[in-house]
Amino acid sequence: xxxxxxxxxxxxxxxxxxxxxxxxxxxxxxxxxxxxxxxxxxxxxxxxxxxxxxxxxxxxxxxxxxxxxxxxxxxxxxxxxxxxxxxxxxxx
Numbered sequence: 001x002x003x004x005x006x007x008x009x010x011x012x013x014x015x016x017x018x019x020x021x022x023x024x025x026x027x028x029x030x031x032x033x034x035x036x037x038x039x040x041x042x043x044x045x046x047x048x049x050x051x052x053x054x055x056x057x058x059x060x061x062x063x064x065x066x067x068x069x070x071x072x073x074x075x076x077x078x079x080x081x082x083x084x085x086x087x088x089x090x091x092x
Contacts, residue, residue, distance in 0.1 A: 002069050002076045006088045008057070021084035029057055029088065059086030 008028055012021040025032055038061075039046055058067060064081040069089070078087055
């Protein structure tokens with residue numbers, strides 16, 4: 001298993017009206033989010049590049065997403081397929 005990531009299952013509340021999942025800073029995530037972006041209507045794979053100086057939290061709101069982590073020596077595939085499960089990537 002590669003170092004530098006943590007699978008996070010967020011807190012959630014489920015009742016007759018539906019489900020709400022949420023992230024708490026300082027509890028689920030160690031730092032404040034500076035930027036949020038999302039992908040949709042993808043025609044091909046995205047990414048395939050490194051981020052060496054930042055942390056990222058990835059989650060998939062709908063459908064499924066395969067995240068391939070590669071440290072140059074080993075690779076690991078993580079499937080995100082529920083909206084309350086994400087991956088916190090702390091180093092490349």
